[in-house]
Amino acid sequence: MTGHDDDRQTPPEPGHAGRGQSLMGGANAASGPIHSLSYDGRAGRIFAIWLLNLALNVVTIGIYSFWGKTRIRRYLARSFTLSGDRFEYTGTGKELFFGFLKALPLIIAVYAPLVIWPPDLYPVTNFIFILIVYLFSVAIYAALRYRLTRTQWRGIRGYLGGSAFRYGFIVMGYGLLNILTLGLLIPVSDRATLTYKMGNVWFGNVQGRFDPGSRSLWSSHLITWFLALPTLGISRIWYAAAVFRYQMNSFSIAGIRLRAEPTGGQLSWLLFGNFLIVVFTLGLGTPFTIQRNMNYVARHVAFDGDIAAAAARIQQSNEELGSSGEGLEGALGVDSGIF
Amino acid sequence: MSVPGRYFDGQTAQPQAVTVHFTKQGVRLDDASGVIMARWLLIDVRILEDPEDDRPAVYTLESNPAVRLQVSDRAFHRNLIRYAPLSAPGRATLSLSLPALAGWCAAAAVVVALVAWGYPKLSRPVAHAIPDGWRNSIGEQVVTEMGRGKTECAAPEGLAALTSLSERLLAAAPDPTEQVHVRVYSGGPVNAFAAPGGELVMFEDLITKADGPDEVAGVLAHEIGHAIHRHPTQGVVNAVGMSVIVQFMLGGLKSDSVTTAATQLYTMGYSRDAEREADQTGAAMMRRAGISPNGMTTFFQRIQERYGDGDEGVMGYFSSHPSLSERIDTLSEQAEFTGRPALADAEWQALRAICADETVEESELQEP
Numbered sequence: 001m002t003g004h005d006d007d008r009q010t011p012p013e014p015g016h017a018g019r020g021q022s023l024m025g026g027a028n029a030a031s032g033p034i035h036s037l038s039y040d041g042r043a044g045r046i047f048a049i050w051l052l053n054l055a056l057n058v059v060t061i062g063i064y065s066f067w068g069k070t071r072i073r074r075y076l077a078r079s080f081t082l083s084g085d086r087f088e089y090t091g092t093g094k095e096l097f098f099g100f101l102k103a104l105p106l107i108i109a110v111y112a113p114l115v116i117w118p119p120d121l122y123p124v125t126n127f128i129f130i131l132i133v134y135l136f137s138v139a140i141y142a143a144l145r146y147r148l149t150r151t152q153w154r155g156i157r158g159y160l161g162g163s164a165f166r167y168g169f170i171v172m173g174y175g176l177l178n179i180l181t182l183g184l185l186i187p188v189s190d191r192a193t194l195t196y197k198m199g200n201v202w203f204g205n206v207q208g209r210f211d212p213g214s215r216s217l218w219s220s221h222l223i224t225w226f227l228a229l230p231t232l233g234i235s236r237i238w239y240a241a242a243v244f245r246y247q248m249n250s251f252s253i254a255g256i257r258l259r260a261e262p263t264g265g266q267l268s269w270l271l272f273g274n275f276l277i278v279v280f281t282l283g284l285g286t287p288f289t290i291q292r293n294m295n296y297v298a299r300h301v302a303f304d305g306d307i308a309a310a311a312a313r314i315q316q317s318n319e320e321l322g323s324s325g326e327g328l329e330g331a332l333g334v335d336s337g338i339f
Numbered sequence: 340m341s342v343p344g345r346y347f348d349g350q351t352a353q354p355q356a357v358t359v360h361f362t363k364q365g366v367r368l369d370d371a372s373g374v375i376m377a378r379w380l381l382i383d384v385r386i387l388e389d390p391e392d393d394r395p396a397v398y399t400l401e402s403n404p405a406v407r408l409q410v411s412d413r414a415f416h417r418n419l420i421r422y423a424p425l426s427a428p429g430r431a432t433l434s435l436s437l438p439a440l441a442g443w444c445a446a447a448a449v450v451v452a453l454v455a456w457g458y459p460k461l462s463r464p465v466a467h468a469i470p471d472g473w474r475n476s477i478g479e480q481v482v483t484e485m486g487r488g489k490t491e492c493a494a495p496e497g498l499a500a501l502t503s504l505s506e507r508l509l510a511a512a513p514d515p516t517e518q519v520h521v522r523v524y525s526g527g528p529v530n531a532f533a534a535p536g537g538e539l540v541m542f543e544d545l546i547t548k549a550d551g552p553d554e555v556a557g558v559l560a561h562e563i564g565h566a567i568h569r570h571p572t573q574g575v576v577n578a579v580g581m582s583v584i585v586q587f588m589l590g591g592l593k594s595d596s597v598t599t600a601a602t603q604l605y606t607m608g609y610s611r612d613a614e615r616e617a618d619q620t621g622a623a624m625m626r627r628a629g630i631s632p633n634g635m636t637t638f639f640q641r642i643q644e645r646y647g648d649g650d651e652g653v654m655g656y657f658s659s660h661p662s663l664s665e666r667i668d669t670l671s672e673q674a675e676f677t678g679r680p681a682l683a684d685a686e687w688q689a690l691r692a693i694c695a696d697e698t699v700e701e702s703e704l705q706e707p
Contacts, residue, residue, distance in 0.1 A: 052443060055446070088397075088407075312352075315353040
């Protein structure tokens with residue numbers, strides 16, 4: 001996106017880097033050692049878990065899916081290594097299941113009027129559609145919080161501050177703006193939502209910082225926006241890649257900056273390949289698309305900074321964990337995030 | 340035994356290199372300088388992850404689930420399992436032997452079969468419980484969709500003939516409270532169908548290819564039979580319910596195409612029982628209305644001569660019906676019955692010309 005990133009060399013030492021190399025370097029080139037994220041999950045393993053999940057889901061008419069999802073997430077989290085230590089997912093199927101049960105009445109209350117009301121009551125149904133968009137954003141934010149609190153590294157867990165309801169209003173407000181402007185101002189809304197979300201990410205007792213600086217989404221947005229019609233929307237994949245770079249490279253926590261430089265071509269190849277795999281295996285290849293996604297994340301996301309120094313100052317936070325998770329998201333059937 | 344380990348206290352992000360001593364009384368952790376850091380009771384230890392490939396085992400404590408101890412040594416893990424056979428709930432154990440997996444898949448197949456067989460039995464009472472308002476609005480949508488690009492024929496005399504025929508049949512129905520509304524769309528196929536809410540559609544080709552009003556009356560009676568038994572609503576309930584169930588069952592499998600395909604395979608057409616039911620009700624109605632059910636029989640016979648025994652189906656409409664021979668046999672049993680013609684000659688000619696009047700604008704269809 002913005003060509004100003006300093007020459008990013010291949011990570012010097014993949015596994016166990018970051019032993020006390022002090023944070024020297026120039027003022028704008030915050031270049032401590034670069035720690036790559038490594039992933040060693042095996043597609044065969046994912047396939048086995050996935051297939052068993054599928055069978056158990058059918059046998060239990062879907063109830064098992066909460067436990068199955070958890071099992072996959074545990075395996076995937078464990079397969080990521082940063083600076084010699086693996087990530088860990090501590091969520092449980094029970095939490096997901098109870099979260100789903102809690103959210104169910106709300107979902108029914110929102111969707112029922114759509115079914116019962118005669119279609120000529122448009123003001124009511126339109127209002128409900130807006131409400132559903134709002135609930136979706138709230139659900140995504142709440143689910144991200146659940147996942148962060150259940151994801152830990154070196155025994156320290158993440159957290160997402162802020163309010164899911166406020167996030168919902170931000171998304172809804174800018175969504176309205178995007179509709180009125182035919183999407184011309186999407187970078188404004190993306191910046192606002194990312195700033196709220198990423199700025200509220202915590203790791204232990206340290207809050208992240210989201211500072212785009214001179215980065216901008218405008219050039220990629222405008223080019224791909226004008227090309228969207230002739231390319232049937234495919235050009236927007238390049239914008240999605242730009243947003244990913246923007247989101248990662250603007251984020252830092254405890255003196256560690258994230259780095260990610262995937263190109264639109266690489267993202268297109270990932271999505272196109274996944275599409276072909278799912279279509280030609282009638283869905284049975286889904287585990288292999290998971291494997292591809294994880295490899296993609298590991299290949300493109302790196303951590304730039306003195307991890308040992310950061311680790312020395314990070315402590316566990318005392319935030320409440322919350323007893324059940326991502327109910328709304330599960331009930332709405334959305335699935336976001338990488339794990 | 341003493342093995343190296345890596346310890347996290349759950350409070351700081353600092354890893355600590357430890358030496359782990361295993362005795363039958365418990366586990367002792369010494370820090371790098373040999374000072375005792377902690378003693379773990381065996382009964383307190385929980386296994387979070389088994390060692391796998393080159394991944395270390397991970398342990399924690401029941402009394403302090405925030406701590407983590409990683410040990411790569413497999414012998415240590417075996418010892419621990421032997422003397423402290425405890426594991427944390429949610430541990431990622433995978434009993435994935437092939438026979439087990441095959442067993443679960445077989446069980447899944449049985450459940451699928453049970454649902455596929457049992458669900459239609461459930462959809463019937465559900466269809467009858469659905470309020471009329473819903474059925475009507477669904478039916479209107481279906482009918483509009485089917486008529487896209489076609490003209491609704493409305494020559495007044497033809498329409499009057501058709502309406503009086505359907506009213507006459509309906510009056511002879513076992514449950515005359517049911518409302519139906521018949522309309523004719525221009526062109527083909529040689530087909531008729533019933534939508535929820537008593538909305539019936541006939542195509543022009545069926546009327547022009549029919550050999551006399553009794554045949555049209557036979558088809559109409561059959562469709563009214565469907566409407567009375569609420570088969571169309573049942574079909575919709577089946578389709579919607581099955582897609583939800585399939586989606587839910589597939590859980591992690593987020594492929595809409597698979598769900599849609601499975602649902603469509605399952606819900607195509609009515610069951611043969613439903614067709615039989617519509618046949619019987621239709622024939623009974625015709626007799627009570629004083630119309631010979633022969634029309635139904637001859638119509639099926641002519642179709643059979645032309646297309647063979649429906650099953651292999653050149654014609655979508657008849658492919659889900661009981662085999663034509665079977666239906667002809669059933670209906671012929673009532674063949675002695677002679678009634679008056681379903682429509683007077685003038686009415687029949689008017690019905691055949693129902694689409695001749697092209698004054699109806701297509702816009703009427705476009706805007707329901």
